[in-house]
Amino acid sequence: MPSTTKKPVVIVTRKLPDVVETRMRELFDARLNIDDHPLTQTELVAAAKEADVLVPTVTDRIDRGVVSQAGPNLRLIANFGTGVDNIDLDTARNRGITVTNTPGVLTEDTADMTMALMLAVPRRLAEATNYLKDPKTHWAGWSPTWMLGHRIYGKRLGIIGMGRIGQAVARRAKAFGLQIHYHNRRRVAEEIERELDATYWDSLDQMLARMDIISVNCPHTPATYHLLSARRLKLLKPTAYLVNTARGEVIDENELARQIEAGAIAGAGLDVFEHEPAINPKLLASDRVVALPHMGSATIEGRIDMGEKVIINIKTFFDGHAPPDKVHPAMF
Numbered sequence: 025m026p027s028t029t030k031k032p033v034v035i036v037t038r039k040l041p042d043v044v045e046t047r048m049r050e051l052f053d054a055r056l057n058i059d060d061h062p063l064t065q066t067e068l069v070a071a072a073k074e075a076d077v078l079v080p081t082v083t084d085r086i087d088r089g090v091v092s093q094a095g096p097n098l099r100l101i102a103n104f105g106t107g108v109d110n111i112d113l114d115t116a117r118n119r120g121i122t123v124t125n126t127p128g129v130l131t132e133d134t135a136d137m138t139m140a141l142m143l144a145v146p147r148r149l150a151e152a153t154n155y156l157k158d159p160k161t162h163w164a165g166w167s168p169t170w171m172l173g174h175r176i177y178g179k180r181l182g183i184i185g186m187g188r189i190g191q192a193v194a195r196r197a198k199a200f201g202l203q204i205h206y207h208n209r210r211r212v213a214e215e216i217e218r219e220l221d222a223t224y225w226d227s228l229d230q231m232l233a234r235m236d237i238i239s240v241n242c243p244h245t246p247a248t249y250h251l252l253s254a255r256r257l258k259l260l261k262p263t264a265y266l267v268n269t270a271r272g273e274v275i276d277e278n279e280l281a282r283q284i285e286a287g288a289i290a291g292a293g294l295d296v297f298e299h300e301p302a303i304n305p306k307l308l309a310s311d312r313v314v315a316l317p318h319m320g321s322a323t324i325e326g327r328i329d330m331g332e333k334v335i336i337n338i339k340t341f342f343d344g345h346a347p348p349d350k351v352h353p354a355m356f
């Protein structure tokens with residue numbers, strides 16, 4: 025006998041991979057964003073009024089204005105993404121709306137991208153390829169002193185945020201011969217420190233002053249906003265490189281641009297920016313900056329896994345169970 029239970033109205037704010045959308049249409053009354061335009065705040069409010077479940081992404085600001093105007097049916101915000109700094113968690117909790125995210129499935133891809141930037145900046149990959157492709161330049165052939173970069177083997181890497189992604193970065197970096205250092209809210213388990221040969225720094229300031237490469241791998245929360253402030257950026261050695269695949273807001277971007285321009289920091293590999301999609305033009309103009317358009321987790325496998333997680337969270341929630349990736353505001 026066909027079920028008479030109404031399928032939940034699931035509003036998905038951006039275009040997701042076809043297999044994910046198809047499955048969502050089978051399971052839910054899924055409303056899709058066919059042309060993939062980023063929704064305006066007015067459109068988000070309209071979606072929150074109508075939906076049982078909202079599936080936003082990093083480009084949607086699910087702020088107080090949106091959450092407080094949600095309709096009585098909105099019970100779940102199933103974020104397509106791990107970071108939940110785009111969502112006002114407190115207002116959601118006060119309104120009894122559950123929030124879930126998609127942790128774990130983008131760890132390895134993001135760590136790969138971090139490693140790629142860690143290699144690309146000191147070894148001048150973007151600068152060199154741009155040189156070859158620029159019709160105004162002409163490669164005269166190999167030379168012993170041209171395009172020299174810096175070795176990463178044997179250097180010290182300071183990881184800020186030793187969660188899943190930080191640890192995955194450490195594993196890769198160790199295999200490349202880097203010495204692993206880290207700063208985290210809490211020291212990680214002894215066996216992980218031993219496996220990674222990792223040195224813990226209670227004081228971020230002390231770690232920053234001693235590292236050759238810094239990798240930002242912590243979430244953006246009120247506590248980590250501008251964690252790398254002007255004062256802290258000044259602690260870096262002038263030979264140090266900075267890599268950020270986490271969130272732009274963790275670094276004072278204008279100050280970073282100034283310090284790179286002044287030669288006080290050797291270079292940066294940036295996948296994320298403070299005011300995306302806007303980027304400080306000084307960073308884009310610098311040969312010592314490799315900039316990517318927030319693509320740390322941009323693999324088709326990762327996006328499908330993320331979609332699968334969103335579906336599981338919605339399904340378990342409507343089956344009356346605690347969704348596996350329920351976000352607890354205290355975690356962020």
Ligand code: 8YV
Pocket residue numbers: 080081082083104105106107108130270320321322
């Ligand atoms: C995602 C990310 O692409 O999951 C995250 O936190 O930063 C990205 O890798 C994005 O969030 C999708 O919403």
